[in-house]
Amino acid sequence: MSYRTRLTLLISLDSLIVTSAIFIALWISYPTTPATIQVEVIVVTAIALLLFHHLYAFVYRLYNKVWSYASVGELVAIVKAITFSIVSAGIVQFLFNDFSIYRRALLVTWMLHIIFIGGSRFMWRIYRDRFIANDVQQKRTLIVGAGAAGAMIARQLKNEQKNTDLCPVAFVDDDLSKQKMQMYNIPVVGRVEDIPMVAKNMNIEHIVIAIPSLHNGEMKKVVSNCNKTDAKVQMIPKIEDIMSGKVSVSALKNVEVEDVLGRTPVELDINTISEYVTGNTVMVTGAGGSIGSEICRQLMKFTPDKIVLVGHGEFSIYTIDMELRNQYGETDIEIVPVIGDVQDRKRMFGIVEEHNPTIIYHAAAHKHVPLMEYNPHEAVKNNVIGTKNVAEAADAFGISTFVLVSTDKAVNPTNVMGATKRVAEMVVQDLAQRSKTRFVAVRFGNVLGSRGSVIPLFKKQIENGGPITVTHPDMTRYFMTIPEASRLVIQAGTLAKGGEIFVLDMGEPVKIVDLARNLIKLSGYTETEIPIKFSGIRPGEKMYEELLGEDEVMPGEVYEKIYVGRTVEVDSGRLIELIDAFNGYSKVELKDALMGIVYAERDLVAAKGS
8 A cells, every 4th residue: 555545544534533523522421412512613623623633643643653563652642642632622612612611522532532543543453463464374482581672572573473484472581570471462481491391381383582681601591491392492682782783682593502602701801901902003913713803803892003914814814804994994993904924934023023013912823633633744834933933023023912822732732733832832931931022822722613613514514414423422622602712812911921821711611412412403403304423533633622731720810711820941942953853854753743842841840840
């Protein structure tokens, strides 16, 4: 229906109601018409009512509202328009009728206007909800959380019934005061722990988690109960995304593994980080990688004067450069994309000399365990020599702080990748003993969603119809989200005194097979549809990872979820010997040489501890 046709119909309908209502009200108020009532006064009143009604209808935009979605706000607008039109017509009647008015007739007219005009609008919504929207095959939906967000979702789904396949039929909420209550005619039927029973009894096909302020630990409990049902599970966005305007509360998304990791976000020391970052130049190597790019995003929130994005991959640096420019292009932050390989010593020295950063975050590394087993020389060149090049450039030009992004695989390594990262830690620890630059390493476990990690692999395998391949049913790993890992790397940099290895609290280790099962369920499948296949442990892999050796850890946190390892002496002679001679080694000999340095250092620490 066109706007012109719709407007004509509404004006005609209102005109009929307004002009007839005063006469109906007169008949109701005065069944036997007294002689004092003057017909010409009533006619003038009817004309005044007609004019004033249309005037206030346009003021309150009664002809511009979508009445199929009418609610309390629209009802208030109707009441206001009718009340002001009655009052205005009453004034006209008072002046025209020798300063007297027919109070009962006007009061009944007011009531009739609300009943007929309001009823005519809301009848369309009732008709639409019952006869039009129900033509869509809808899924019975349970909403977890009967708060403001849950109410908004319920209202949105009810209003959009013609365009959505979700029909809200019940709430669950742990607030006892809400039990057996109703919102939008939808009952609160139990608590979170009752989800499996409610889903079974009410034939629930879809569940929406509508509690945006849930911490991950609480989310894990909710999702665990949801996963006991056969329903598809979705959730509203996180509260910070809603508040920042990135998404609306009605933008439902699938529950991700990151949402059920069971970790409470760490609050950063904003003031200390700002002292290091705000107004200064920061440099990030490996800026196009998963961790490096997230470090860049986090740093931009602290408004550095300049951020230098260093990376070997042209496309990855282009991608993060464009992303930061699109988001922060209107700020005064200078964004400098630099293509350079950390293995190129002269290039690294040139970059550091040119930009003179206050802090360098060194995230460039080869990190894929099986690939590095086959390519140990490349692992040494990138992870060891690359680190040495950037770190020595930082020392040469008096950079304030150098932060090496390391890994839990550097603890008692059984593979080339872990051994090269431990040797990289030794490089910066050695420099810390004689440099004015504060050199530190930050060690953490697997990062969910990073390139080469299991989550993207599992998702791809699910998209292809399975199976999901897991190396061993007992294999465990520590996991952390990319944003949390990056924030803690930045925070650890502010704690640097020189030579420390900071270790992030990764929480409890997670079985890889449990991660796979969660992902299958959250993707809407069963293990029958997407089976899990055990492929066997790959070259260089450990069954369990460690974050610190028994003799490395110092008691107590230096900051929330950040621990510090003991500073140890490093045999710089053996390091130089390895770096100078590594090209002459075979693959086996190079791995043996790496392990020789790592375990000689560990034995030295153990001997001192005893």
